[in-house]
Amino acid sequence: MVEVYFAAGADLWPRYRDALEAAFVEAGLKVTLRDSAPDPAKIDYIVFSPGGEISDFGPFVNCKAVLNLWAGVEKIVGNRTLTQPLCRMVDPAMTEGMVEWVVGHVMRHHLGIDRHVLVQDGVWRHDTSIPPIARERPVTVLGLGALGKACGQALAALNFPVAGWSRSPKEVPGLRCLSGGDGLEEALRGAQIVVTLLPLTRQTENLINAVRLELLAPGAVLINPGRGPLIDDAALIAALDHGRLGHATLDVFREEPLPPSHPFWTHSKVTVTPHIASETRASTASRVIAENVRRGEAGEAFLYLVDREQGY
Numbered sequence: 001m002v003e004v005y006f007a008a009g010a011d012l013w014p015r016y017r018d019a020l021e022a023a024f025v026e027a028g029l030k031v032t033l034r035d036s037a038p039d040p041a042k043i044d045y046i047v048f049s050p051g052g053e054i055s056d057f058g059p060f061v062n063c064k065a066v067l068n069l070w071a072g073v074e075k076i077v078g079n080r081t082l083t084q085p086l087c088r089m090v091d092p093a094m095t096e097g098m099v100e101w102v103v104g105h106v107m108r109h110h111l112g113i114d115r116h117v118l119v120q121d122g123v124w125r126h127d128t129s130i131p132p133i134a135r136e137r138p139v140t141v142l143g144l145g146a147l148g149k150a151c152g153q154a155l156a157a158l159n160f161p162v163a164g165w166s167r168s169p170k171e172v173p174g175l176r177c178l179s180g181g182d183g184l185e186e187a188l189r190g191a192q193i194v195v196t197l198l199p200l201t202r203q204t205e206n207l208i209n210a211v212r213l214e215l216l217a218p219g220a221v222l223i224n225p226g227r228g229p230l231i232d233d234a235a236l237i238a239a240l241d242h243g244r245l246g247h248a249t250l251d252v253f254r255e256e257p258l259p260p261s262h263p264f265w266t267h268s269k270v271t272v273t274p275h276i277a278s279e280t281r282a283s284t285a286s287r288v289i290a291e292n293v294r295r296g297e298a299g300e301a302f303l304y305l306v307d308r309e310q311g312y
């Protein structure tokens with residue numbers, strides 16, 4: 001019997017218990033699933049989220065892998081007690097949700113939807129200028145992983161010219177792929193909409209700074225569902241105030257929940273959403289967890305293993 005400890009928080013346990021049980025059965029695994037670990041040495045796998053119970057992984061001496069429920073691992077990857085392999089979550093339903101959120105917010109800005117839906121005052125504002133169509137609006141996606149690649153391809157399917165940027169060189173059909181320092185400059189230069197889907201690491205913190213914001217097209221829009229610290233907040237507010245940047249739609253923040261007094265809440269050019277861009281979904285994520293347990297038991301390589309050196 002394989003012992004799996006759900007250490008992702010009591011609030012998630014009711015949502016995941018049945019979904020995980022079903023996924024283990026579907027994968028042909030005999031598993032004892034528990035939400036506590038009175039004897040840590042007996043645990044084979046840990047299902048983890050940062051809101052969960054464990055900060056010291058030391059006692060889990062026989063644990064074969066820690067399976068993170070979230071895509072981002074910045075809150076666990078630096079834990080020095082974690083000697084076990086760490087896998088992040090790539091959940092197909094979470095990817096679909098992120099594509100929908102990103103496309104929705106890109107389209108809001110591309111079509112200038114606010115102009116007409118926020119004011120309904122009986123004035124017929126028929127603009128005589130012709131707005132650009134998608135193929136005339138360059139979009140850049142920073143990060144070409146599970147989420148960035150899917151979002152970039154969905155935007156390209158709508159005819160946006162999409163540039164994507166990653167650490168290692170890539171070829172993704174439909175996207176102009178760039179990498180490295182020079183690649184970043186090229187990806188940002190003249191972009192009218194930028195979507196940040198990078199993990200938070202030492203290399204990506206404050207990546208979007210004053211110098212890089214200057215590279216964007218005047219009035220560009222920044223959409224950040226990645227992580228708050230990717231952006232230098234003060235530089236962002238300055239660029240918005242000076243009219244350099246047109247709008248920022250932010251889903252993630254340095255401090256969450258975003259404090260009520262934070263200037264983002266009241267800034268007329270900032271949209272705040274409360275880290276809801278896309279959730280891990282229990283039914284599909286449980287299958288990913290079960291597949292990794294199956295792989296572990298069969299001695300096969302784990303899916304979505306985190307590179308501890310790179311931090312993602």
Ligand code: NDP
Nearest residue numbers: 071072143144145146147166167168199203225226277278
């Ligand atoms: P992946 O690990 O699949 O992809 C990360 C991408 O970022 C890769 O393309 C990687 O490059 C690139 N990257 C990493 N470091 C650098 C760097 N220093 N320079 C250039 N590129 C870099 O992650 P996901 O796509 O699954 O998720 C991305 C992030 O989205 C998560 O880490 C999380 O922070 C956030 N997220 C937010 C959610 C929300 O609701 N707001 C929900 C889920 C995730 P390479 O391909 O070369 O490795």
